[in-house]
Each structure stands twice: as C-alpha cells, then as structure tokens.
Amino acid sequence: MPELPEVEVVCQGLRPHLVGRKIVQIRHSGMNLRTQIPIANMFRHILSRTVVDVSRRAKYLIIAVDNGARMLIHLGMTGRLGFFPFEVPAVRHDHISFLLDNDLDLRLNDSRRFGAIHLFSGEEASDLEHTFFKATGPEPFNEDFSAQYLIAKAAGKKQTVKVFLMTTTIVAGIGNIYANEILFAARIHPARSAASLSPAAWRRIVQQTRLVLKQAIDCGGSTISDFLNADRKSGYFQVHFRVYDRQGEPCSTCRHLIEKVRIGGRASYFCPKCQK
16 A cells, blocks of 8 residues: 555656646546546546646645646555556556646556545535545644644553554554654654653654655655556665565664564564664
8 A cells, every 4th residue: 555655756746747737538447446436526627627736635646626626546555647648548457547738648547446536626625624634634744743742642542653653543644664664763662552652752753754754755655566656667765674574684773683573463573672
C-alpha cells in the first residue's frame, strides 16, 4: 500500500503536467474499483473544466478544477498513474483515463482494483476537512502534529506505539514501512505501549517522522510492490531502509542483527540493542 511519501511523489509529478490543462474527454473501462467509479458525476463536474491545483491529503491525491469540484484518488495497493499520448492504446487494467487539451492521456491502471475515486461538486468540496476527512488525523508536517498532541492522544491507550502511529485518526499517511523506520530512528521499540512513552520520546518521534518522510519524498518514494511515480520512473528509497525487511542483517548503527516480530498483525523490524 503506497504511503505518504509515495503519494506525495505522485502529487509532485502530476502537478506540472495537469495544472492549467483542460479535461476534454473521459474514458472508462466499465470496471469499478474498490468503490464505484462516479463516472456520471465526472461528466457533470470535471469534463471540459481546467485543472487549477493538484494536492495531497493523507493518502489521497486531490485534483481541483476551475468550478470548485474536487476529484480524490486513492491508489490502493496497485494503482498507478501515468501520462501517455492519446494514440497509444490502453492496456489491461487501465480503468479510467482523462484526455487533456494537449493530447496527453492521464490513465489510472489498477490490476487489483483496490483503489478508489471520489468526486465532489464545488459546494460539496468546500468543506472536505469536516466531511470526508473528518476522522483523519493531522499531516506529519503540520504544526498540529506535535509531542503535546501525541501525548494527549496516547493517554490511557493500551496499543503499541507502532500501531498508534499507523492509526489514520491519529496521524495521516504513515503505514507499516515508515512506522518501522521512524521508530528505529527515534530509538524506540515498536512494542512499547504508547501511553508509556516520555515527552522526550514523543519529541524524537515527531522529529524523526518528518526527517524520514522528507528523505523518502526527496528520494522519490519506495519501490515496494510495483509503485511507479507519475513519470513512470521507479523511486529508490528502499536502498535507505535501515530496518524494514532486513531481518537477520546487521544493524547499521551497532551491528547487532535486526529482528522481526508481528505487531498488530503486521511485520515489525527492529534492532533489540538500539531499540530496547
């Protein structure tokens, strides 16, 4: 599942090619994704409209057009976006395409169809933070994501700190891969109770969350599964993983062997010496 860095990389890749372009045609394979593709609303609200912004909230891409409508795209597990000349034939699993006024097609390919598209009119899109994203926590780079905020949210919680960080209502966009990397960088064992952490530990988590995610974005995201960015180039953050998927390999800090356990049903990697 693409996490915040992967989606942000796609967002940055789409923006220069989409902003200022008019959507002149929409084509649909007839297959739905995890949710029904709102094709009728697409024709009603974004066809013949000009894209004015491309942004990201949590793991959703947000494409805004000049009448205020917003299209939200979630890539799911295998969703990929790419630009192609209009005359290039669609391939299997190309489920929706948007022809732009420069004869380039923006196509969403999703083999497992776990992705999702939501469409909101200008009126509906005016307050998405209090409707669609009502239960979504703050962005890791937002000033609301602070040690004080996390301490308050963790009070009385029995869940582990790793599961806590992966909870969308607590913070947006952090999945299994980066939760492992953040906790290693902060020197905190993933099985620790969230409620047991000190203020200093939470400050380290906030700091390392931003550093790890920024590094991943700068590197183009990871290539876990078959993620590709908007220009069809693979990211390469996986070469920087310090614990994720490195069971039995020496820790880059102390040379102790990385261990793997399951926490909350997910694979968790840590150094037992650095993360006591």
